[in-house]
Amino acid sequence: MVTIKRQSWKTITALFLSILLFIPLFAPAAEAAPLLKPGSSNGDVWDLQYRLKTLDFYTQPLDGQYGPNTTAAVKRFQQEYGVPADGITGALTWRQLKKYTLNQAEMDIMAKVIYSEARGEPYKGQVAVGAVVMNRIQSSEFPNDIRGVVFQPRAFTAVDDGQYWLTPDRTAYLAAFDAVRGWDPTYESLYYFNPKTATSKWIWTRPQVVQIGNHIFAH
Known part of the structure; x- marks a missing residue:
């Protein structure tokens, strides 16, 4: 696993707030791991972007569009996490994403566990x-x-x-x-x-x- 240094409180707060600004009204990401590639446009792309954004690989607004910025972010993730860097999100890339990242709904689960187990x-x-x-x-x-x-x-x-x-x-x-x-x-x-x-x-x-x-x- 690649260890990413802890960022400042202000930086993390800004990231968290910026992500919240782009949370869509639909529920992101189905349980399946569909093949995503340049030109894809759906909620699964939004899920992908959210996961990449939490690790700073994707820095643009979450828009559900698999364009050049998303492709470049996927390649960077693949390079860091031992996946062939083709810019396409297939089964192997999804496997690593789900192992080392969380989507927005899963982040809510994580926050609940942390708060309920360790708020003091x-x-x-x-x-x-x-x-x-x-x-x-x-x-x-x-x-x-x-x-x-x-x-x-x-x-x-x-x-x-x-x-x-x-x-x-x-x-x-x-x-x-x-x-x-x-x-x-x-x-x-x-x-x-x-x-x-x-x-x-x-x-x-x-x-x-x-x-x-x-x-x-x-x-």
């Missing part, structure tokens, strides 16, 4: 929770999409007790963007727990990596 934690601790989610998506030990990871039975306390449905604040969204962009203060951890409240004996057997705020992160 320092900012770094909130990003860390998002990083664990991304690490699980990328791991063969867990489902390969955020819905599967988050709603896996007993995976997150906040889902079990209903706090997941609270409305996340702006900080949670900023932390979500940082986590998706590659900031991982957990050093590829797949688990975390609060040592003061953890009741699982199993979680204590995991190799501990770092403590951030009230959470211990582990492999």
Whole structure:
């Protein structure tokens, strides 16, 4: 995975707000991974552009048009993530996109997890929770999409007790963007727990990596 340096709070805020300005009225991206190429024009292109924009590969307004700017952004992504750089979004490119990026609806899920699980934690601790989610998506030990990871039975306390449905604040969204962009203060951890409240004996057997705020992160 390519690690992208954390940007300033103002830069990330500007990105987040700029993306919101271009959210269309339709729901982006179907579950399928259609072949997209120059000349394509639909909601799947909007989804593609959103994913590329979160990583700064695409810097233009989200318009759902697969033009030269989108083609160039796809090539840059392909080069960075080990896909033949032909500028066409086929199955392999979609696979990498879904492994290392989130679309707008999935970003909402990420923000909800972060807010419900870590809203009382320092900012770094909130990003860390998002990083664990991304690490699980990328791991063969867990489902390969955020819905599967988050709603896996007993995976997150906040889902079990209903706090997941609270409305996340702006900080949670900023932390979500940082986590998706590659900031991982957990050093590829797949688990975390609060040592003061953890009741699982199993979680204590995991190799501990770092403590951030009230959470211990582990492999």
